[in-house]
Amino acid sequence: MSQGEMLGPVDSAVGYVLKQVTVALRNSMDVALRPLHLTVSQYACLELLGQRPGLSNAELARGAFVTRQSMNVVLRGLEDRGLVTRPATALRGRELPTVLTDTGRAHLRTASVTIREIEKKMCAGLTPAQQEELLAALATCVRNLAP
Amino acid sequence: MSQGEMLGPVDSAVGYVLKQVTVALRNSMDVALRPLHLTVSQYACLELLGQRPGLSNAELARGAFVTRQSMNVVLRGLEDRGLVTRPATALRGRELPTVLTDTGRAHLRTASVTIREIEKKMCAGLTPAQQEELLAALATCVRNLAP
DNA sequence: TCAGCTATGTCAGTATCCTGACATGGCTCA
DNA sequence: TGAGCCATGTCAGGATACTGACATAGCTGA
Numbered sequence: 252m253s254q255g256e257m258l259g260p261v262d263s264a265v266g267y268v269l270k271q272v273t274v275a276l277r278n279s280m281d282v283a284l285r286p287l288h289l290t291v292s293q294y295a296c297l298e299l300l301g302q303r304p305g306l307s308n309a310e311l312a313r314g315a316f317v318t319r320q321s322m323n324v325v326l327r328g329l330e331d332r333g334l335v336t337r338p339a340t341a342l343r344g345r346e347l348p349t350v351l352t353d354t355g356r357a358h359l360r361t362a363s364v365t366i367r368e369i370e371k372k373m374c375a376g377l378t379p380a381q382q383e384e385l386l387a388a389l390a391t392c393v394r395n396l397a398p
Numbered sequence: 399m400s401q402g403e404m405l406g407p408v409d410s411a412v413g414y415v416l417k418q419v420t421v422a423l424r425n426s427m428d429v430a431l432r433p434l435h436l437t438v439s440q441y442a443c444l445e446l447l448g449q450r451p452g453l454s455n456a457e458l459a460r461g462a463f464v465t466r467q468s469m470n471v472v473l474r475g476l477e478d479r480g481l482v483t484r485p486a487t488a489l490r491g492r493e494l495p496t497v498l499t500d501t502g503r504a505h506l507r508t509a510s511v512t513i514r515e516i517e518k519k520m521c522a523g524l525t526p527a528q529q530e531e532l533l534a535a536l537a538t539c540v541r542n543l544a545p
Numbered sequence: 546t547c548a549g550c551t552a553t554g555t556c557a558g559t560a561t562c563c564t565g566a567c568a569t570g571g572c573t574c575a
Numbered sequence: 576t577g578a579g580c581c582a583t584g585t586c587a588g589g590a591t592a593c594t595g596a597c598a599t600a601g602c603t604g605a
Contacts, residue, residue, distance in 0.1 A: 265533060268536045373542050385412065491553065
């Protein structure tokens with residue numbers, strides 16, 4: 252059992268292997284982002300803001316699959332370090348549109364490169380067509396599970 | 399933005415979609431297991447024990463992708479409810495081989511059926527061949543990320 | 546034989562994320 | 576116009592998982 256690790260029925264369950272990949276990916280991202288002093292949540296936040304500037308806290312939370320409360324503390328951390336900025340007062344409703352600072356953009360650039368390398372490494376051995384199919388299959392899974 | 403939800407580059411990143419599926423699957427499992435008074439971690443533990451009886455705490459932890467400490471509290475909960483049993487004293491080394499009780503086996507059976515239905519629903523629209531390819535692609539990803 | 550290494554179970558403290566709740570601002574419809 | 580409803584930001588409390596540390600049991604090699 253120690254290393255022979257015969258594969259049982261669990262290893263043929265999609266959910267199990269899915270979890271396996273997610274954990275491995277998260278760990279890899281974690282160690283890769285540590286030198287940049289960024290958590291995975293913080294990176295996700297920066298990436299979202301880089302692609303869609305002006306997102307509110309709630310929108311960022313949905314995009315990063317966490318609650319508004321969790322995203323709020325992430326944003327505070329990034330704000331304290333000067334990576335993002337939020338207006339002191341809301342222009343429309345209660346939304347506080349967040350944008351990257353120059354420092355934030357710089358951090359995002361290096362982090363983004365690192366993460367893309369990890370994804371590349373993860374998908375090594377898969378042909379572009381297979382990657383497309385993987386992406387499509389996963390998208391189908393998401394759709395099927397949507398309430 | 400509220401619902402139009404144009405898809406940006408994040409949606410073409412494997413890691414992002416992967417996270418999306420994982421979250422959706424976890425939520426589905428969560429609500430499905432709630433009537434059975436089981437958490438996802440507890441179910442994972444039962445499933446592992448059902449397939450490989452006599453697993454130790456550390457082995458279960460590795461199988462469920464959590465630490466020994468976390469699995470220990472899970473195990474205590476299951477033990478208090480009479481779903482699993484551990485010998486009071488170790489036979490070999492410090493390992494305490496855990497096994498399912500009859501009640502535990504019964505719980506596992508109903509939970510297992512429920513979860514399999516969710517996986518079935520998730521993979522609806524994918525041909526058996528596509529499911530195989532999905533599984534193979536994910537396995538490749540795991541291998542590529544292994545340290 | 547025995548020192549060194551590894552693995553296991555467990556305790557304590559911490560971090561992270563979530564649920565519940567509240568007040569506020571905007572929208573809709575009678 | 577105004578009541579009802581939804582969304583947002585935020586505060587407080589609790590659940591869950593993790594890191595760090597320790598003692599113990601077994602294996603390995605000098």
